[in-house]
Amino acid sequence: MMIDLFSDTQTRPTPGMREAMARAEVGDEQSGSDPTTNALCERVAALLGLEDGVFMPSGTMCNLVSILVQTRAGDEIIVDDQSHIYNTEAAGAAAIGGVSVRALPTRVGLYTLAQAEGAIRVPQRTAPRSALISIEQTTSFSGGTVWDLGTMRAIRDLAHAHGLKAHIDGARLLNAVVATGIPADAYAAGFDSAWIDLSKGLGCPVGAVLCGSRDFVTEAWRWKYRLGGALRQSGVLAAAGLYALDHHMDQLAEDNANARRLHAAIADAPGLAFDETAGQSNILCFSVAGLGVTASAFAAACLAEEVRVRAIGEEMIRATASLEVDRAGIARAGEVIRAVADDLAARR
Ligand SMILES: *Cc1c(COP(=O)(O)O)cnc(C)c1O
DSSP states (O other), X not given: OOEEOSOGGGOOOOHHHHHHHHHOOOOOGGGTOOHHHHHHHHHHHHHHTOSEEEEESOHHHHHHHHHHHHOOTTEEEEEETTOXXXXXXXXXXXXXXXXXXXXXXXXXXXXXXXXXXHHSOOOOTTSOEEEEEEEESSOTTTTOOOOOHHHHHXXXXXXXXXXXXXXXXXXXXXXXXXXXXXXXXXHXXXXXXXXXESSSTTOOXXXXXXXXXXXXXXXXXXXXXXXXXXXXXXXXXHHXXXXXXXXXXXXXXXXXXXXXXXXXXXXXXXXXXXXXXXTSSSEEEEEOGGGTXXXXXXXXXXXXXXXXXXXXXXXXXXXXXXXXXXXXXXXXXXXXXXXXXXXXXXXX
16 A cells, blocks of 8 residues: 655545535636635635635645736745745746746745845846745745744735735645644734645645735736636535535644654664754655665655655655555654665665
8 A cells, every 4th residue: 555645735535525525505606606615715814814815726826826916027026945936836927927036045945034135126227126025834845844933924024114015825834833833814914915725735626715905815816817717616626625624624733743753753764864844744854865865766765665755856855744644654654764764874
């Protein structure tokens, strides 16, 4: 049996979720008359403490629409160099919004207030206009690191003081919420746009909800429509989101605990190197450079033992806990990763 730690995007809808989807009351989302989608948007907006929300087919579209609404062509946005926006959104901000992306160098996806301050352009004719700054809570490609609330707020306030919008890519914001006990609305307060993904740890097949002020959401709707993202009987999908918010929050806590358990199981395996922030939420990253192999070779050796992890770049391995892998699966994955490391270390 494959133990799949590739990503929490691998989560499949549970029987209870499928039942909720089958029972969903539906209408026409594009005209604002799908009751289940409306209920989900209200629920997530309340959760984030923001005025309004709009259902989106994906988190990628949430990021793109947030950028399109809050910038104009020729503007610059500020992100971290490990971010989803910078690395895996096919340069949508540039291709569709005509926006350039300034990626701040980071170790684990966290930039500092000083870095943000240094990156905001002094207004002048020859410079792009700094328009938006984005924080990824938690960080995706750098180990599920959790941003500190005080730093987020300081960056938000700095952005506003310079006329920039502040955005949260909250694909896994709820993993941070269950890790820290800090409520989602405390994280999102005062941000101009924020969203959560339904299709990661929450286990839904499709969807995300993008929130902000009423005016922001009105404009977000225009861009959603232009991009072809308006839907019809999306209540079938929204019902999965409502079900997940009712039933899967405990699962997120279990996922975080499983990543911690995996960390404990392999922390002293030979040749593996962990950042001091490792294991803060449901993602565990480690370097295999000390074993003299590439990350993809290491991942292939794990896969041969039916443990699927993801190679990120040349030397990092990412293992992500989700409802697809229970505690016994995590224990088995720990044994396999350790055995692979032992074997490679012995051959050096
Ligand atoms: C997955 C992810 C996205 C994109 O979400 P999709 O629903 O897969 O389009 C954006 N940002 C982060 C941090 C993510 O992990």
